[in-house]
Amino acid sequence: MLGLALAAAGGRARAATYEFVPAPQADLNRVYRVDTVTGEVTSCQYGLQENTVGTTLCFGPGEGAGPQPPSQYGLVATRHLREAGVFRVNHRTGAMSICYVLEDAVVCTPQASAGGAGAPVPAPTTRGTGPTPQAPATGRP
Known part of the structure; x- marks a missing residue:
């Protein structure tokens, strides 16, 4: 009886979360899902279908969105109202990648982290090569 209980507990510990x-x-009704252990990313959204209540359209993992080395993964959405993708983050290493739907699958860029392993991060632009940021109006000089 004790062996059965331990086996059941072990099975739950390995279950995907x-x-x-x-x-x-x-204006997009898309939700992304990540397996927090493997980092695999998928997505689903609502789709219109005539004479029905609609359908659920799902996109499986494509290039870069499949299982990664076991770790502790999560998803982060930006506040950019026109952004259809999300960041897949590795909470243990700090590495990140961008995931989005391309045609009929979720794809993710290679994982990268500033100052760590992964793809190189571009150096900041030098002064004078882009627009100058403006400070918010506060009434103070």
Whole structure:
């Protein structure tokens, strides 16, 4: 009896856990899902279908969105109202990648982290090569 209880507990410990995050795009009803252990990312959204209540359209993992080395993964949506993708983050290493739907699958860029392992991060632009940020009007000089 004790052996059965331990086996059942071990099976639950290995069961997949998921995190869900909506796409930040204001006019898109898409939700992303990540397996928090493997980092695999998928997505679903509502689709119209004549003479029915509609359908659920799901997109499986494509390039870069499949299982990654075991770790502790999560999803982060930006506040950018026109962004349809999300960030897959590795909470243990700090690495990140961008995931989005491309045609009929979720794809993710290679994982990267500033100052760490992964793809190189571009150096900041030098002064004078882009617009100058403006400070918010506060009434003070």
